[in-house]
Amino acid sequence: MVPHISAETIRRWVPLFVLLGLVLFFTALNPHFFSVRNFARIAISATPALMVAVGVTFVILMGSIDLSMEGTIAVAAVMFALILNRLGGSVVGVGGLAIPGALVVGAALGAINGLIHVKLKIPSFMASLSLGFVGVGLSLLITGGDRILIDDPVFRSLLTVRFGGFPLMTYVALFCLVVAWFIQANTTIGRNFYAIGGGEELARGSGLNVGRLRIIAFVIAGVFYALGAILAVARLGIAETETGRNFMFVSITSVVVGGTALAGGSGGVWNTLIGVLIVNVIGNGMVVIGLPDYFQDGMLGLLVISAVYLSMDRRAFSFVK
């Protein structure tokens, strides 16, 4: 007898099948695709985006949205580079303070974002989008439009030193992902994010301080954006306002493609990992098989639509807004 597989189970595993399907597809067209060296390349391009996408996952789980990442990344990257260069230019020794420094910057911007959203009762979409613009402007003011170069070989070893074929930054990102998973699955705060996303009125009625939890989610998101900023700087050795560019599109797309519902309450950081890999495998694979880039954007667009469609049981909705 064929065991019964529910639609829900299929829905949960679809993103992973899509990822495997893409890998098979690209490998069939160009066997070079399936090699450790290429997977390392995909990993390098995916790690900063993974951190950012994991950050925004927490916010999306609550049914809110955060679009401030480009500004937050720009400010965190630039502040990281400034502190590092001011304190001797090496992460070994005092210069290492640049890392907590950048994380504090990310947390602070996240806190402001959350406070504006909760205290002024401005929809998260608008509050975070506006704050993102403020961040871009701020980083421009700090740098005057210049690029800051990071030449510290110890810091750049995140990219240049490899274990098992993958650069150090991959392992750093995986470690942070596990921390995020721990927050999501094993802390009260993490469980409460799901509660808010599943039904805010119910969560409020059960005595949860929803406002406080929302602010915490934005702070956690800000810290992960800062991690993404540090890894993005490690990847290119350049910190500038442009460092944040394109992360909004990539991270939101990844979260959605990974199967986390925009309405909140379902999904999580492992979905996000799959989503980030899907987006980066497409980016890499399109070049590897030699398709022009407009196909790439078009294919991503189609994937987002199908992912959003599959992420929830649409029959439950009578209308969408």
Place this chain on the structure above:
Amino acid sequence: MSFIKNYIEQQMLNRRKLLLLSAYGLCGAAFGASVRPGRAAPASRDIKVAWSYRDRTNPYWNGIVSGGEAFVESLGWSSGDLINLINGGSSEKSLSDVKSLLSRYGNKTALAIDPNDMPNCRPVVEAVSQAGAYVSTIWNKTDDLHPWDFGDNYVSHMTWSDVQPSEQTARVLFDAMGGKGGVVHLGGIASNNPAIERLKGLKNALKSYPNIELLAVQAADWDTQKANQVMSGFLTRYGDAIKGVHCASDTMAYGVIEALRAEGTENIPVVSYDGNAQAVQMVAQGKLLATVFTNPHWAGGITASLAYHAAIGSFKPSKEPKEHREFYGPAMVVTTKDAKDFKAKYIDSNPQYNWNDFWALAKGPIQYDT
């Protein structure tokens, strides 16, 4: 918060400079009036000089603005007297900024502008000439639009032909590759004119190097991070077959070089375009083989100067020959041989340009494909 302190200090310094320069400017004006008795000194202070451009996150536009500021300072004004209109890549914003500026200052406006895209040039120029103001444009203009059709108000248009310099960098690259092997090209946004011309230059050079194979062309949208990803894709697809990389801009070359560095293969030669400070530095260090410098500082100053001097009547644009109304800007190939001298002269400092010598660096009239 040292950047705020720096900013305040800078502003105070600017104020001091302004006082000194305006004192100097007054003396100069008095001197000018005294040696040219037949002609009243123009009421130049009434004219507002504005620069309209894309953004401040790009070294190119920062170079343009630094030139514009150097020009207004040469008038004895402070750099803050240059009005900055930033369109952020939107033609609609570019046009509405210009209209607001015109409704405020009317025919007292001297505007230097990159209209962001070609179709936007006409409405900008028409708005300016209706207001009786003066405009000089760079980069974006349709082929059927000419300054001489607008009398004096459309002062000039400068653009750059990137085909020839891009061909030169390609030749430098091919020679470094020993005249054989595979090359990949990372281009700008596919519909942008410079992206098209820079690729064309590469293809022209290919004709005289039969053993060089162009493996792939891919747009990386002038973006460092995207170029980084595209280059790693290329490495998977072609591996060791890639012997050289031709980039349409410096910003993309940075991403390419980091992608190569991640693989531990840093000896593949790379050439680029734009001559940004960081790129010239890299050429001097031998990390980059060549780039092309288009002198945004001079372009920013001279474009503002042309509009300003037409506005105060120093020269009458309609009396000038056509090659003074539409012309190519300068382009210099910087290679490892001359990078150090070049850096000292053009990057670490800016040469003192004579902003009244409008066509000093111009490279002849614009040619149209018919």
